[in-house]
Amino acid sequence: MPRKKTFLFLAVVVFSFVLMTYQSRKGHTLSIDFLSSPLHATQSATQSVIDWAARPFRMIAVRAEENAKLTKRVGELLLEREQYRETAKENSRLRELLSLRERHRDYVTSARVIARGVDNWTQTLLLDKGTADGVAKDMAAVTPKGLAGKISAVSRSYSRLLLPTDVNFSVSVRLQDGRTEGVLSGTGSRICALKYIPFDSKVRTGDIVITSGLDMLFPAGIPVGYVSAVDNQKGEGNFQRIEVRPFQESSEMEEAIIVK
Amino acid sequence: MKYVFLAVSVFLVFFLQGRISVLGIAPDLSMLLVFTVGLRYGETRGLLLGIVVGALEDSLGGSFIGPHMLSKAIVGFSSYFFVSGGLLRWTPVLGVVSVAVLTLSDNLVVFLTRTMFDRMPALVPTALLVSVMQSLLNAPAGIFIRPRHVD
Numbered sequence: 001m002p003r004k005k006t007f008l009f010l011a012v013v014v015f016s017f018v019l020m021t022y023q024s025r026k027g028h029t030l031s032i033d034f035l036s037s038p039l040h041a042t043q044s045a046t047q048s049v050i051d052w053a054a055r056p057f058r059m060i061a062v063r064a065e066e067n068a069k070l071t072k073r074v075g076e077l078l079l080e081r082e083q084y085r086e087t088a089k090e091n092s093r094l095r096e097l098l099s100l101r102e103r104h105r106d107y108v109t110s111a112r113v114i115a116r117g118v119d120n121w122t123q124t125l126l127l128d129k130g131t132a133d134g135v136a137k138d139m140a141a142v143t144p145k146g147l148a149g150k151i152s153a154v155s156r157s158y159s160r161l162l163l164p165t166d167v168n169f170s171v172s173v174r175l176q177d178g179r180t181e182g183v184l185s186g187t188g189s190r191i192c193a194l195k196y197i198p199f200d201s202k203v204r205t206g207d208i209v210i211t212s213g214l215d216m217l218f219p220a221g222i223p224v225g226y227v228s229a230v231d232n233q234k235g236e237g238n239f240q241r242i243e244v245r246p247f248q249e250s251s252e253m254e255e256a257i258i259v260k
Numbered sequence: 261m262k263y264v265f266l267a268v269s270v271f272l273v274f275f276l277q278g279r280i281s282v283l284g285i286a287p288d289l290s291m292l293l294v295f296t297v298g299l300r301y302g303e304t305r306g307l308l309l310g311i312v313v314g315a316l317e318d319s320l321g322g323s324f325i326g327p328h329m330l331s332k333a334i335v336g337f338s339s340y341f342f343v344s345g346g347l348l349r350w351t352p353v354l355g356v357v358s359v360a361v362l363t364l365s366d367n368l369v370v371f372l373t374r375t376m377f378d379r380m381p382a383l384v385p386t387a388l389l390v391s392v393m394q395s396l397l398n399a400p401a402g403i404f405i406r407p408r409h410v411d
Contacts, residue, residue, distance in 0.1 A: 005304055012311060012333045016373075020326035024377040039274055039320065046275070115278040119321030119328070120285055120390050121370060121381035126278070153322050160322050167379055188382025190284070251284060 040158045043115045044128055106219075106260035109133045111141070111159070113254055123166035123186065125149070125250060129258065130157040138217055141256040146223035146247035147171070147211060148256045161256070164192055164224065164246050172215035173224055175201075176208040184209060184224060184244060191228060194242035201240070203230050209244050219259060223247055269293055270313060274320060285390055287397040290317055291366050292405070294332050295359060298339030300408045306336030324378060331369035335362050343407040350409075355402030360395040367391035 109129050117124035129135050131154055141148040141161050149169065152162035162169050169186040173194065180201040182194050197203060207227040213220025224246060231241040273289040280286055290313050298306020314332030318325045342358045343350055368391065374381045382390065 008304065009307060009333075009337050012307060012337075013330065016326050016330035016333070019329075020324065020373060020377040023324040023326065039271065042271070043275060043278065116281065116286070117321055118274055118277045118286070118290075118317060119323070120288075120367075120394065121374060122321045122323055124322055162322075167381055187386070188380075189386040251281075 037155065037158075040114075040126060040155075043126065044158075047112075047114050108135060108139060108258040108260055110255060110257045111135070113161075113256070114158075116250075117160070121188070123163040123169075123188070123250065124152065125161045125163065125253065127151075127159045127161050127256070127258075128157070130155050130159050132156050135159045135258050139258050139260060140218045140222070141258055142222055143248050143253060143256045146225065147218065148248045148250075148253060150217065151258065159258075163250050164248075165190060165250070170215075171218050171224065172212045173209050174212040175203065175227075176210050176223075178202055178207065181212055181214065182242075190245070190249075192225060192244045192246060194227070194244045195236075195239065197240045197242055198238065199232060199235065199240055203227060203232065203240060203242055205230060266297075266309070270316070273313075274316065282397060283393065285393045285397065288363055288366060288394050290314075290328075291332065291335055291363055292359065292398060292401050294336040295339045295362055296405050298336040299343060299405060303337045303340040306339055307333050308336070310334070310336030323374070326377065327370045327373040330373060331366045334369060335366050338362065338365075343409070350407055352403040355405055356399045357402070359402035359405070360399040363395040363398040364391055367394060 111127035111129040111133075113125050114128045115126040117126070127135075127141070135151060135154050137151055137154055139151045141150065147164060149161045149163045149166075150171075151159050152168075153160040164171065164184065164186055165188070166186040167188045171184050172181065173184045174181045175197075178201060180197055180203070182197045184192050184194050187193050194203075194209060205227055209224045209226065211218040211220055211222040211224060225244040226247070227242055228245040229243040235241045270290075270293065273293050277286050277289045280289075294306060294310045294313055297309045310332035311329055314327075314329035315325055317328040317332070321328070339358065339362060342348060342354060348354055367387070371381065371387050371391070381387070
């Protein structure tokens with residue numbers, strides 16, 4: 001092989017290492033996001049065209065089945081709504097009595113998932129809302145099932161959602177029944193790790209994990225997932241080793257609301 | 261015209277990569293593109309395309325610039341080795357093996373560099389599963405990708 005080509009290859013390797021060393025010391029300061037904007041725009045446009053074309057066919061197929069389901073569901077929801085109203089009224093009265101300020105979950109916008117992250121090592125989704133719609137970095141995304149992640153990067157019209165399963169994701173949580181606090185972190189796979197739960201806390205498989213709000217990033221009380229495995233014999237150091245499966249599967253997620 | 265076609269291919273690769281997945285793992289289409297160019301047009305062009313595609317992939321992934329840039333550059337540069345020197349005769353089996361090996365090495369480089377310079381992106385068993393699954397997904401493409409002298 002000609003020396004010139006070998007030299008070029010070695011130069012690229014050295015340049016890459018210098019670049020990565022620089023970024024690991026100075027933070028992720030380099031950005032070529034401008035290159036990805038056209039791709040995001042096309043993804044959004046294509047998604048709209050696909051939705052538009054598929055909609056009539058989908059509607060015909062699901063209408064009959066949906067109708068029967070909805071009739072049944074309406075009855076259930078009416079009953080459920082009355083129960084919720086009663087609970088909310090009671091809750092409101094108790095809060096007034098205790099002079100506590102009613103917590104308000106600040107809704108920012110609702111967003112549609114237009115693509116998954118292209119990289120298998122990063123668990124992200126691309127949403128179709130950006131700074132123009134009031135979305136900002138570190139805002140939380142929530143679906144009816146529970147916590148969906150947090151906004152890790154945002155441009156004018158798009159934002160990137162970091163999923164709870166990503167290694168860079170952490171949230172302060174507590175067990176709904178035991179009220180024990182801990183930190184939930186992503187592992188890069190489909191499950192999350194619940195950390196810093198001491199051995200004397202009782203944790204069982206199936207326990208619900210909710211956000212505690214202590215990290216000042218996520219509002220308290222959002223369901224995150226359920227305990228899928230507990231190792232309270234050996235554990236990790238002074239703490240139990242607990243696995244949590246998020247309620248919201250990223251592959252099933254289509255829309256989410258963004259909250260402050 | 262050639263460059264327009266290449267730009268459209270790059271665009272298409274990233275567009276599809278974010279949409280296709282098997283058991284939550286997407287095939288590494290960008291690696292296949294770089295491999296094809298390296299195999300057909302030589303190591304220098306493969307290397308240069310690898311740098312561009314890798315940098316773009318790093319940017320789209322939202323992480324720091326470098327891991328994919330390096331891994332794709334290695335893929336683009338080394339893909340030509342499979343047909344140079346007259347040691348190996350190109351067959352579809354060699355294509356499958358070379359795609360599988362280079363997909364594994366691509367993942368290995370990304371995993372190691374991100375572990376070294378940023379954070380370990382996944383636990384080792386998960387990383388192995390992702391790498392092997394992606395190699396298996398990519399490997400059949402080796403049957404259809406051929407060097408120019410075989411056409």
